[in-house]
Amino acid sequence: MQAHFLFSLGTVATLLSSLPAAASSSAWFQSEGGKVRLVTTGAPDEAGRLQGALEIVLKPGWKTYWRDPGDSGVPPQLDVGASTNIAGAEMAFPAPQRHDDGYGQWSGYDRSVAFPVVFTVAKPGKTATIDADVSLGMCETICIPVQTQLTVDPADGADDAADAEAVKAALAALPAKATADFGITALPGDHETLEVEAHVPGDPAAADFFVAGANDYMFAAPRRSDDNGKVVFSVPILDRPTTTPTGAGLHYTLTGSTGAVAGVLPYP
CATH class of the missing domain: 2.60.40 (Immunoglobulin-like)
Structure with a gap:
């Protein structure tokens, strides 16, 4: 790990403010480098697949990472083990860019980005709640590990057009x-x-x-x-x-x- 990335428990991002959750999406988690939320279409298909996205809005000058950043950086991770009636989640990644900051090369994004996620409902038709433990890195000159739990009730506002459009845009940005x-x-x-x-x-x-x-x-x-x-x-x-x-x-x-x-x- 390069010296300019400083990881410690003391620099873990804290919740500065919590905005009310929109229908079928989580509240925004605010950190020093930006904000993060989970958004879903609100309704799974007949096979129990629920489309969603992990949205990251970065402040100017900040960056975040691809699934494999390189020799430094924190890739985004999502654990749904604490959820109710959610069997798993699979995250996809837009194409990254290669950056060289003078200390080494890394793969990621220097702009806001959304990672599509497919959640699997264990028992379709039954109540499901997503409680996702999220970890990722937001970095400027130092890197702040962002760790939070994001909660979504997909049945709350299953027809929310704005949430569905956000997921659609995240899917459209994926590589072919x-x-x-x-x-x-x-x-x-x-x-x-x-x-x-x-x-x-x-x-x-x-x-x-x-x-x-x-x-x-x-x-x-x-x-x-x-x-x-x-x-x-x-x-x-x-x-x-x-x-x-x-x-x-x-x-x-x-x-x-x-x-x-x-x-x-x-x-x-």
Whole structure:
């Protein structure tokens, strides 16, 4: 962790004021760097999926982080274990930007952002209340860990148009699904390097690649090379599990001059 990020219990953000909750959304949690809330569409579908979003409004000059910030920073996390009739929550991430603040590179956002969340109602048709423990980082020159619990009663105002529009906008900002024309191809690497070839429409110089560590994988910032029109990213593997995990793989986002796509890479 770089020296300019100061994490301590004494700097954990405190609730400065609590505004009344709008229908099907939580109250805003106010911190030094901005404010945070949960908003939902208010009604799950027949399968028990409830669309929502974690909204972060940043003050000018502040920033927050992607699912894998890099060698410093606090990724947003959401735990719904204290909820009633909520079996789980899956958060999605808009395309990040790569920043270099002079101490190191990090992946995240220097503007307000919303992370779509799909909540799973365990027993559709029964009362459900979301009590979400939220943690994330808001940083200026020092980083303040924001920790709070946000509560939503989805049945309270299930037809609130403003809340539904906020969720719709968060979903619309997500990267598209990767394709053969806009996506990556995994290349043979070695035990210490993940290598991919990027396929991007538009200006190749605008391409950037973000991969999120998971299941004990940790990555450094990618190194880019251009060879005969091919864009290749080499990502140092800083740590890895002793046994290759099973399952889908590692989330990645590829950005370019025409937009962004996301997909999943096999474990290297």
